[in-house]
Each structure stands twice: as structure tokens, then as C-alpha cells.
Amino acid sequence: MKGFPDLPPIWLVGFLILNWIIATLIPGNPSAPVLVWLGWSLIGVGLLLIAWSAAWFWVKKTTIEPNHEPSRLIVEGPYRISRNPIYLAMLIILLGAVIGRGQPVALVLLPLFFGVLTRRFVQPEEVMLRNAFGAEAEDYLARTRRWL
Numbered sequence: 001m002k003g004f005p006d007l008p009p010i011w012l013v014g015f016l017i018l019n020w021i022i023a024t025l026i027p028g029n030p031s032a033p034v035l036v037w038l039g040w041s042l043i044g045v046g047l048l049l050i051a052w053s054a055a056w057f058w059v060k061k062t063t064i065e066p067n068h069e070p071s072r073l074i075v076e077g078p079y080r081i082s083r084n085p086i087y088l089a090m091l092i093i094l095l096g097a098v099i100g101r102g103q104p105v106a107l108v109l110l111p112l113f114f115g116v117l118t119r120r121f122v123q124p125e126e127v128m129l130r131n132a133f134g135a136e137a138e139d140y141l142a143r144t145r146r147w148l
Contacts, residue, residue: 006120008090012094015112016093016097019094019106039097039098039099042093043093044096045092045096046091047089047093053085053089062074066121066124069128070128070129073133073136075140082148083146084117087122094109094113122146
């Protein structure tokens with residue numbers, strides 16, 4: 001679909017819709033209240049991690065959009081622990097949604113979404129960081145894990 005924005009949040013919404021479809025179409029496994037609570041808790045953690053991570057883009061005055069060249073290398077806050085805390089947060093949100101809907105079959109969506117994020121966004125962004133920041137980026141990529 002030419003002109004359609006290829007952005008991680010849009011992919012997340014697509015996978016959340018797939019989770020809803022799977023949970024709706026496959027009978028059985030109603031969510032226990034504890035699973036619903038756990039699901040919403042994970043979604044909350046994911047949203048907080050996104051907010052914390054996104055705030056660093058504002059502090060550093062650089063672009064948050066994938067496929068746009070960054071003007072600053074962010075290595076503070078959650079970026080000390082993970083090179084991709086926003087994408088990690090999106091995976092946490094999807095996990096929370098899957099757990100909350102109570103359909104174990106939907107767990108297959110997690111590795112699929114992980115693959116989409118890695119291939120479409122993480123790998124190209126790492127190349128962009130290397131091109132923009134050279135040795136500084138290499139040092140950061142070497143000392144900080146891609147996910148956790």
C-alpha cells in the first residue's frame with residue numbers, strides 16, 4: 001500500500017487487532033480476572049516505558065520517527081539498558097493484550113511482531129546510527145544489548 005505510513009505503532013495496532021480476532025474466533029479459554037489484571041498491568045508498564053523513552057527524544061531534540069536521520073545519539077535513561085526500549089515496550093503491550101484476552105494460541109503473535117520490529121525498524125536504525133555517529137555508535141551498540 002503505497003503511501004501508507006510504515007510505523008511501529010501501526011504495526012502494533014495491527015497485531016492487537018489480530019489478537020482480538022484470534023480470541024474472538026477461537027472458543028474457550030475465557031480470561032480469568034487475574035489474567036485480565038495482569039494483562040492491563042503489562043499494558044500500563046509498556047505505556048510508561050514508551051513515555052519515559054520518548055521523553056529522551058524531546059530532551060535531546062532529535063527525531064523519534066524511524067527512517068529519519070537522528071541528530072543526537074541517546075544513551076541515557078532506558079537506553080542504558082536497551083537500545084530499543086520503545087519497541088520492547090510495544091512487545092510488552094502486545095504480551096499484556098494476549099494474556100488479558102486469555103487465548104494461548106495468540107502467543108504466536110509475539111515472535112511474529114518481534115521479527116517485524118527487528119527486520120523493518122531495528123536493523124535499519126542500527127545502520128543509520130553507524131552512519132551518523134561512527135565510532136560513538138559502534139561503542140554504544142557494543143556495550144548495550146539490542147533488547148534486554
